[in-house]
Amino acid sequence: MEIIDGYKGVAHVKASQVGLHHQGLIGPDSYILNNGNNLSYQIISGNKIRILDGIIVVQGRRGCIEPGFYEELVIENGSQGEYRKDIIAIQYSKTSDTGIESFDLVVVKGTPATDTPALPELTFADINSGGMLHQEALYVVTISDAAITSVEGQLETLCSxxxxxxxxxxxxxxxxxxxxxxxxxxxxxxxxxxxxxxxxxxxxxxxxxVINSISAHKSSSDHDGRYYTESEIDAKLNGKANSSHNHDSLYYKKADVDKKFIPAKVNFTTNPASFVATSNISYSCANIATINMYIKSGSNVMANNNDLLVGVLSVAPINETLISIHDDAEKALMLGRIKTDGSIVVKARNLEGERYLIINASFAFSS
Structure with missing residues (x-):
């Protein structure tokens, strides 16, 4: 066991010990510490990027660009019709003969491609195990044709x-x-x-x-068998009618069908000067009226050969309709008519006294 924070009479605190301490306190990987401009970037031109001041920790080793200073890096121009990804990296190096350690900002150039360029490979090493060269990605720079199109940060900024x-x-x-x-x-x-x-x-x-499972699930293609794609949905919907589409001009509506097929009562108003309706069971359905009435006449009203108005129906035939009217007592048959205004007229037959008439008929009428 070797003491670090203690007086030994000689210089004894090593860089490796400080690095291990920082890893235990801050974390084992690489981070930007929350200070100044946090090593943020500025695009100066089509091939130049400026890195502003801030502090970084790489495997416990700290490095910085001091406040008020910056470093500029040149990005090699791209070619027309090609894409490329370069990496701006923090490069740790240690000389083998002197053991001197240093940090530098470097640009690691990627390989151009006509579609999706790959990231260039960096050199990785465990500094605390004697690694001599290690590169840590700070930014990924995307070049399209001859211009910088995006710069993406790669390190987390920790709070103080x-x-x-x-x-x-x-x-x-x-x-x-x-x-x-x-x-x-x-x-x-x-x-x-x-x-x-x-x-x-x-x-x-x-x-x-859990995070790895979610990432694998999101990137996998195992959903295709469970869901329709957008193009499949569009193809299926193309064969369906719009929500505004209807067949009102081709078919009867429910109200129209009900009106035609649900029986409705036909009313009858007698001629009060001559007749009294004792019973009226008359209905209409689908523009057909069925008349069933039992009518009582006044005394000697029918003791002549005249046309007598019996009364008026609430519906009228399309054409004047001839009907047979029976005298219930004499069993006599009389001629009657239902006119186009709905009135019922009977031809009297010199029948004296009060008469009881039976009227049964059917006719078509318009709505």
């Missing part, structure tokens, strides 16, 4: 300790996490690498498993 507010919570009596705040982002960060999910599985491992 001052931006952390301790969050109450416990897991087996221990602190469960932090509330981390950076700008407008507020999120909870649990000690996922140490908190157990189940058995010996950590929360971090479980979350990684």
């Amino acid at each position: 300790v001052a931006d952390m507010v301790e969050l109450d919570g416990s897991y087996d009596g221990k602190k469960a996490g932090w509330l981390k705040k950076l700008g407008g982002r507020v999120f909870a960060h649990a000690h996922a690498r140490t908190v157990l999910w189940s058995g010996t599985t950590t929360l971090y491992s479980k979350l990684t498993e």
Whole structure:
């Protein structure tokens, strides 16, 4: 065991020890620390990008561009009709003879392609295990034809300790996490690498498993058998009628059908000067009227040979209709007519006294 933060009488703190300390405190990978312009970029021209000030940590080794300074990198021009992806990388290097370590910003050029260009390969190494050269992607630059079309950041910017507010919570009596705040982002960060999910599985491992499963599911093509594609839906709908389409001009509506086939009562108004309706069971259906009436006449009203108005129906025949009218007492048959105004007229036959007439008839009428 070797002491780091203690007086030994000689210079003894090593760069590797500081790097290990930073990895334990900040994290094992590479990050941008929240300071200054956070190594943000500016596109200066069609082939030049400026990296502003900020601090980076690569496997525990810190590097910076100081406030008020910047570095400019030249991106090689592309060719017409081609695409290319270059990487702006933080390059760590260590000389074998002196052990001197350094950081540099470099551009790793990709291979041009006419459709989807691939990312160039970087050199990776474990610095704390003696690696001499390591490249960490800071930005991916896409070049289309002869112009820079996009610049995509590759590293997470961490918040400072001052931006952390301790969050109450416990897991087996221990602190469960932090509330981390950076700008407008507020999120909870649990000690996922140490908190157990189940058995010996950590929360971090479980979350990684879930994220990988979701990513695999989103990128897989196993949905095609379960859902119709847009073109398939369009093809099926093309054979269907629009919602505004109707057949009103070809078919009867329900109300029209009901009107034609549901029987409706036919009313009859007698001529009060001569007759009294004792019974009227008359209906119409589908523009056909059926008349069944029992009519009583006044005394000696029919003791002549005249045409007598019996009464008026609520519907009228299309054409004047001849009907037979029976005298219930004499069993005599008389001629009658239903006129186009709905009136019923009977030809009297010199029948004295009160008469009881039976009228049965059917006729067509217009709506």
